[in-house]
Amino acid sequence: MFRNQYDTDVTTWSPAGRLFQVxxxxxxxxxxxxxxxxxxxxxxxxxxxxKANSELSSHQKKIFKVDDxxxxxxxxxxxxxxxLSRYMRNECINYNFTYExxxxxxxxxxxxxxxxxxxxxxxxxxxxxxxxxVAGLDESGAHxxxxxxxxxxxxxxxxxxxxxxxxxxxxxxxxxxxxxDSSRDDLVKDALMAIREALQGETLKSSICTVAVVGVGExxxxxxxxxVQQMINAFEIVGEQEGPAAEPDAAAGQEAAAEQGGSTxxxxxxxxx
Amino acid sequence: xxxxxxxxxxxxxxxxxxxAVAGADYCVIAADxxxxxxxxxxxxxxxKICKLADKCVMASSGFQxxxxxxxxxxxxxxxxxxxxxxKQMSCPAMAQLLSNTLYYKRFFPYYSFNVLGGLDxxxxxxxxxxxxxxxxxxxxxxxxxxxxxxxxxxxxxxxKSPSPLLLPAQDAVxxxxxxxxIDLIKTVFASASERDIYTGDKLEIVVINADGIRREYMDxxxx
Numbered sequence: 346m347f348r349n350q351y352d353t354d355v356t357t358w359s360p361a362g363r364l365f366q367v368x369x370x371x372x373x374x375x376x377x378x379x380x381x382x383x384x385x386x387x388x389x390x391x392x393x394x395x396k397a398n399s400e401l402s403s404h405q406k407k408i409f410k411v412d413d414x415x416x417x418x419x420x421x422x423x424x425x426x427x428x429l430s431r432y433m434r435n436e437c438i439n440y441n442f443t444y445e446x447x448x449x450x451x452x453x454x455x456x457x458x459x460x461x462x463x464x465x466x467x468x469x470x471x472x473x474x475x476x477x478x479v480a481g482l483d484e485s486g487a488h489x490x491x492x493x494x495x496x497x498x499x500x501x502x503x504x505x506x507x508x509x510x511x512x513x514x515x516x517x518x519x520x521x522x523x524x525x526d527s528s529r530d531d532l533v534k535d536a537l538m539a540i541r542e543a544l545q546g547e548t549l550k551s552s553i554c555t556v557a558v559v560g561v562g563e564x565x566x567x568x569x570x571x572x573v574q575q576m577i578n579a580f581e582i583v584g585e586q587e588g589p590a591a592e593p594d595a596a597a598g599q600e601a602a603a604e605q606g607g608s609t610x611x612x613x614x615x616x617x618x
Numbered sequence: 619x620x621x622x623x624x625x626x627x628x629x630x631x632x633x634x635x636x637x638a639v640a641g642a643d644y645c646v647i648a649a650d651x652x653x654x655x656x657x658x659x660x661x662x663x664x665x666k667i668c669k670l671a672d673k674c675v676m677a678s679s680g681f682q683x684x685x686x687x688x689x690x691x692x693x694x695x696x697x698x699x700x701x702x703x704x705k706q707m708s709c710p711a712m713a714q715l716l717s718n719t720l721y722y723k724r725f726f727p728y729y730s731f732n733v734l735g736g737l738d739x740x741x742x743x744x745x746x747x748x749x750x751x752x753x754x755x756x757x758x759x760x761x762x763x764x765x766x767x768x769x770x771x772x773x774x775x776x777x778k779s780p781s782p783l784l785l786p787a788q789d790a791v792x793x794x795x796x797x798x799x800i801d802l803i804k805t806v807f808a809s810a811s812e813r814d815i816y817t818g819d820k821l822e823i824v825v826i827n828a829d830g831i832r833r834e835y836m837d838x839x840x841x
Contacts, residue, residue, distance in 0.1 A: 410701070431701075434697075434698070434701050435698075438694045438697050438698065439694075441694075442690055442691075442694050
């Protein structure tokens with residue numbers, strides 16, 4: 346009712362005790378294309394849907410490597426996400442320089458949250474319009490955090506953000522109890538299934554999604570399109586028969602890879618990596 | 619009244635020698651592993667060689683605390699580069715970065731005498747030699763450190779690098795094969811260890827070629 350009167354700047358409270366600008370910023374996250382994350386005891390997987398604005402343009406990079414042991418997936422204003430990733434990378438490099446050891450994920454996430462909070466209490470700033478799923482490994486194990494534009498952060502076993510993330514969240518809610526002991530490959534398959542839910546009907550192909558993994562003995566890296574396509578083929582067949590068969594999948598994977606042609610070529614626009 | 623001098627210096631010299639030789643498709647970087655202060659040995663097993671990028675290795679003699687700080691600084695800058703460009707820094711790029719980093723502290727220098735070695739973008743060996751404040755040059759071979767006055771004339775005699783003042787510009791790369799270059803380096807360090815008290819204990823040799831990076835060791839005189 347009074348929403349429009351108290352939403353002009355972020356330093357104005359509403360009578361109900363809400364900061365509307367911050368809530369609008371969280372809306373921006375919901376408008377972005379979906380990003381999901383899930384973790385086991387030893388690995389964390391991030392995935393996102395890559396929606397290009399038009400057929401002519403490339404899609405935006407939504408998953409960033411922050412350090413060998415930390416990666417982040419974003420949803421919302423990609424530009425804000427890029428800037429925050431640069432901040433996170435810097436913090437990791439500086440910490441490593443001083444202490445010769447990797448920055449614990451929990452610390453980074455708090456620093457990020459404090460940075461976001463500043464923008465909710467300055468009249469000349471605006472909140473960051475991006476939600477971040479921070480995946481990382483440190484001495485205390487595998488972690489997945491969600492950082493809000495509000496400056497709050499939460500730790501999750503599995504989570505999804507962005508548009509049509511509710512479908513992915515529903516799937517994850519069914520699966521999350523079994524995730525802790527999942528193998529790395531099962532975790533990636535679950536991530537792909539969750540992404541499929543977020544696509545709602547559209548065929549899942551490696552050209553419209555990105556998957557990244559970090560785990561014990563495995564530094565953070567984004568899986569290449571061929572690997573992702575092979576895994577997609579593996580579990581889409583699983584619906585009809587028990588377990589992924591190796592040979593038919595390799596053939597199907599190559600077919601699909603040939604179809605995508607140039608998009609699997611690593612030499613193409615850096616945005617595709 | 620004569621001006622009073624400080625009786626404390628922020629610098630120390632930990633001695634040692636470094637050599638690098640560039641070939642057509644390889645680069646050899648070597649340094650001894652002795653770390654000393656004054657007439658004492660601090661350790662016989664300290665590496666002066668640091669891998670900065672996939673195809674780029676630096677050997678530094680001088681004040682090892684400054685060397686360590688310099689190495690950490692360059693490693694951090696390399697990480698930033700990788701995040702921004704999605705690839706490793708090339709050796710010539712790292713060479714320029716090292717020069718700029720050294721000059722940045724022109725008025726409180728890194729007491730670090732460096733040789734940078736690696737493969738350039740075409741896979742040819744390249745060696746860059748520096749002074750403490752970043753003046754650098756691409757050469758076919760070079761040496762720095764306490765034994766450099768003993769080693770350099772011998773390398774000049776054996777490797778005959780064309781003068782950079784000559785026209786037309788000639789290749790600064792030696793005609794030696796990889797095995798011959800390694801042999802030459804072993805000879806050179808064995809000789810330097812005889813007369814330079816700060817060079818000895820063990821020789822660490824790093825070879826970069828198309829197959830990657832490998833490391834070799836050789837014993838030197840321990841006296």
